[in-house]
Amino acid sequence: xxxxxxxxxxxxxxxxxxxxxxxxxxxxxxxxxxxxxxxxxxxxxxxxxxxxxxxxxxxxxxxxxxxxxxxxxxxxxxxxxxxxxxxxxxxxxxxxxxxxxxxxxxxxxxxxxxxxxxxxxxxxxxxxxxxxxxxxxxxxxxxxxxxxxxxxxxxxxxxxxxxxxxxxxxxxxxxxxxxxxxxxxxxxxxxxxxxxxxxxxxxxxxxxxxxxxxxxxxxxxxxxxxxxxxxxxxxxxxxxxxxxxxxxxxxxxxxxxxxxxxxxxxxxxxxxxxxxxxxxxxxxxxxxxxxxxxxxxxxxxxxxxxxxxxxxxxxxxxxxxxxxxxxxxxxxxxxxxxx
Numbered sequence: 001x002x003x004x005x006x007x008x009x010x011x012x013x014x015x016x017x018x019x020x021x022x023x024x025x026x027x028x029x030x031x032x033x034x035x036x037x038x039x040x041x042x043x044x045x046x047x048x049x050x051x052x053x054x055x056x057x058x059x060x061x062x063x064x065x066x067x068x069x070x071x072x073x074x075x076x077x078x079x080x081x082x083x084x085x086x087x088x089x090x091x092x093x094x095x096x097x098x099x100x101x102x103x104x105x106x107x108x109x110x111x112x113x114x115x116x117x118x119x120x121x122x123x124x125x126x127x128x129x130x131x132x133x134x135x136x137x138x139x140x141x142x143x144x145x146x147x148x149x150x151x152x153x154x155x156x157x158x159x160x161x162x163x164x165x166x167x168x169x170x171x172x173x174x175x176x177x178x179x180x181x182x183x184x185x186x187x188x189x190x191x192x193x194x195x196x197x198x199x200x201x202x203x204x205x206x207x208x209x210x211x212x213x214x215x216x217x218x219x220x221x222x223x224x225x226x227x228x229x230x231x232x233x234x235x236x237x238x239x240x241x242x243x244x245x246x247x248x249x250x251x252x253x254x255x256x257x258x259x260x261x262x263x264x265x266x267x268x269x270x271x272x273x274x275x276x277x278x279x280x281x282x283x284x285x286x287x288x289x290x291x292x293x294x295x296x297x298x299x300x301x302x303x304x305x306x307x308x309x310x311x312x313x314x315x316x317x318x319x320x321x322x323x324x325x326x327x328x329x330x331x332x333x334x335x336x337x338x339x
Contacts, residue, residue, distance in 0.1 A: 003028045004249070005094045007127065008101035009074060010035055012205050013142065015047035016242050017098065022051070022069045029071055030092060034078035038103065039206050046336065047203055048074065079123030089130040096249060097131050099124065099141040105207055106146060109169040110297055120172035128183055138190050138253040143177055145197040145234070145266065145303045146170035155306035158262050166300070177262060184260035190253035194245065197266025197305045201238030201325055202332030213277060214333055217286045225273065227295040232270040232302040237325035240318035241265060247314040266305025267318045276322060283326045
């Protein structure tokens, strides 16, 4: 049984990945998260509860074994705590590291820049170096479609130049890719970066548009429609993201001279923002009150993933459409918030 570390395990994608890995039964899993208050911690603890981790048992540095599966243990730990992280990595000797921990949010980075430096650069560096020191066999990490900036060349291909980020968040994600490349080149550490495209679904982040729109619809509040609705997003359902991630984790990493790989993971089918809102109105049976606003700083007009490279390597592409995905998200929303 391979041993894997999943950071950001109380986050949207991290939780969903751990849940799938538990179900597969092929991995001994350790999950890390600092459970910061960037958004509602009750949602994070709710995810952990689903994984068999009791909120009352969570304390800094404590190793908690899941009541759902003895193959999963959780530790509340910040990646900036370098000594504690090094001790954990040395003790556990992980085969695979999947880094999904990060300070998220494009707009938040405008006003809180140091949170991104501390988490996405310092914390990431601590983990990357620990992976090298402990001879991890595969370092998988989350990047973002935001690295493409204002590129008009669509669909976005991994071969495009991404040297003009328009937010600090995007700059930190591009930095992660460069740091991984240097470690692959210098130390032959196999690394694989995944550029995620607008992930949504059950247990999703409450700071992102899909949740904000659904919450506003249910509560009869006004939806802020940026750039007057003239936006397109490659909305990608969480199950498709996890299927793709598991494909990466389960496949032998690159054996090239520089064992560095980088892939898009998105639905490859952009949806106009107004169509997305219209589908959500159909799913919820409610009509949205809309406030049309100008484009937000750091935002982009369109995202669109070219999945050719990922499909060729892993034989997979996302399959869930917006109608299906939003229906599942609404079922979860009604259950979690007792609507």
